[in-house]
Amino acid sequence: MQAKGTYEESDITARLSKDLPTWRYEGGQLRRTYGTHGFKASVMVANAVAHLAEAAWHHPDITISFGKVEVAIESHDVGGITDRDFELAAKIEQVIMWQPGKEGGALTGTPENESIARYIKYNA
Numbered sequence: 001m002q003a004k005g006t007y008e009e010s011d012i013t014a015r016l017s018k019d020l021p022t023w024r025y026e027g028g029q030l031r032r033t034y035g036t037h038g039f040k041a042s043v044m045v046a047n048a049v050a051h052l053a054e055a056a057w058h059h060p061d062i063t064i065s066f067g068k069v070e071v072a073i074e075s076h077d078v079g080g081i082t083d084r085d086f087e088l089a090a091k092i093e094q095v096i097m098w099q100p101g102k103e104g105g106a107l108t109g110t111p112e113n114e115s116i117a118r119y120i121k122y123n124a
């Protein structure tokens with residue numbers, strides 16, 4: 001018996017494949033691991049995710065490591081995956097993977113060939 005508003009595993013994996021192919025469904029949560037250059041970078045990514053979570057009032061588990069950050073989301077109140085999880089995951093992906101230098105605007109984005117600037121591993 002599924003809790004109200006939750007998705008079946010087959011629906012979850014189909015929606016991730018379509019809308020969030022860099023995310024996976026594991027351990028009952030939507031999960032994404034972001035590669036980073038070091039620990040300070042991981043803390044900054046975690047802080048950005050934490051801001052989005054608080055603004056959304058929907059909170060993931062965030063694991064901060066040297067060189068990576070894992071984000072894991074589920075809807076605790078219903079014990080499953082709901083639209084809230086997909087919507088927060090999509091916003092996190094949009095924000096963390098934002099590379100303005102690829103948008104043709106005035107912002108250059110983080111220089112990828114300068115070691116002092118290395119931050120997120122966009123192709124990890």
Ligand SMILES: C[C@H](O)[C@H](O)[C@H]1CNC2=NC(N)=NC(=O)C2=N1
Pocket residue numbers: 057058059060073074075076077078
């Ligand atoms: C009281 C309860 O914690 C709040 O309503 C919010 C806070 N953030 C939350 N985050 C998540 N992931 N699931 C929830 O059910 C949830 N509930």
